[in-house]
Amino acid sequence: KAGVTQTPRYLIKTRGQQVTLSCSPISGHRSVSWYQQTPGQGLQFLFEYFSETQRNKGNFPGRFSGRQFSNSRSEMNVSTLELGDSALYLCASSSIQGATVREKLFFGSGTQLSVL
Amino acid sequence: DAKTTQPPSMDCAEGRAANLPCNHSTISGNEYVYWYRQIHSQGPQYIIHGLKNNETNEMASLIITEDRKSSTLILPHATLRDTAVYYCIVRPKTYRDDKIIFGKGTRLHILP
Numbered sequence: 001k002a003g004v005t006q007t008p009r010y011l012i013k014t015r016g017q018q019v020t021l022s023c024s025p026i027s028g029h030r031s032v033s034w035y036q037q038t039p040g041q042g043l044q045f046l047f048e049y050f051s052e053t054q055r056n057k058g059n060f061p062g063r064f065s066g067r068q069f070s071n072s073r074s075e076m077n078v079s080t081l082e083l084g085d086s087a088l089y090l091c092a093s094s095s096i097q098g099a100t101v102r103e104k105l106f107f108g109s110g111t112q113l114s115v116l
Numbered sequence: 117d118a119k120t121t122q123p124p125s126m127d128c129a130e131g132r133a134a135n136l137p138c139n140h141s142t143i144s145g146n147e148y149v150y151w152y153r154q155i156h157s158q159g160p161q162y163i164i165h166g167l168k169n170n171e172t173n174e175m176a177s178l179i180i181t182e183d184r185k186s187s188t189l190i191l192p193h194a195t196l197r198d199t200a201v202y203y204c205i206v207r208p209k210t211y212r213d214d215k216i217i218f219g220k221g222t223r224l225h226i227l228p
Contacts, residue, residue: 035216035218043218048211
C-alpha cells in the first residue's frame with residue numbers, strides 16, 4: 001500500500017498570499033488530520049476530518065482552514081500568510097472504524113512552507 | 117497545554133536498553149497512551165500504544181504504572197537508527213475532543 005502523500009514537498013510564499021496544501025491518505029483510510037510543526041512550538045494539532053466533515057479543531061485562527069473530499073483526500077488552506085506561518089505541515093491518516101475505535105496515525109513527510 | 121510531560125533529551129549507549137519516561141498524571145480512564153517517534157525531516161512514526169496493561173511489539177515495550185499516571189517506553193537494544201524525537205501522547209477512546217496534543221517530546225541520542 002502506498003503511504004500518505006503530501007504535495008508539494010517545499011513551498012515558498014510571501015506575506016499576504018494564500019496557500020493550499022494537499023494530502024492523499026492511505027487507501028481505505030477515512031480520517032485525515034493536519035499538524036503544524038515549528039522549532040518553537042513543536043507539533044501542534046490543526047484539525048481532523050472524517051467523511052468530509054471537520055470533527056475536531058485545534059487552537060488556530062480562522063486563516064487556517066481545510067476540507068476533505070469524497071475520496072478522503074484533504075486540502076488545507078492558509079490565507080493572508082504571516083511570517084510565523086513558516087513551518088512543516090504534516091498530515092496523517094487513520095482507518096477509524098466507527099466513532100469509538102482508536103487507530104494509529106500514519107504520517108506523510110510533510111510540506112515545508114517558508115513565508116518571506 | 118500538553119497532557120504529558122517528558123524530559124527534553126536523553127542519551128543511551130548503542131546496544132543498551134533505552135528507557136524513556138512519560139508523566140501523564142491527569143490521564144482519564146478512557147484515554148490511551150501512545151508513543152510515536154520522529155526521525156529528522158520525516159513524519160512521526162507509530163511505535164506502540166496501551167490502555168492499562170503492559171504491551172510489547174517488534175519495536176518496543178510499553179510499561180504503564182498501575183495508577184496509569186506514568187509510563188515508560190523501552191527500546192531493548194538501541195541502535196544508531198533509534199536516534200529521534202520520541203513523543204508520548206494520550207488519546208481518548210472516542211473521537212470527541214481528540215485534539216492529539218504532542219508536546220515537545222524527548223530527543224534521544226544513541227551514542228556509539
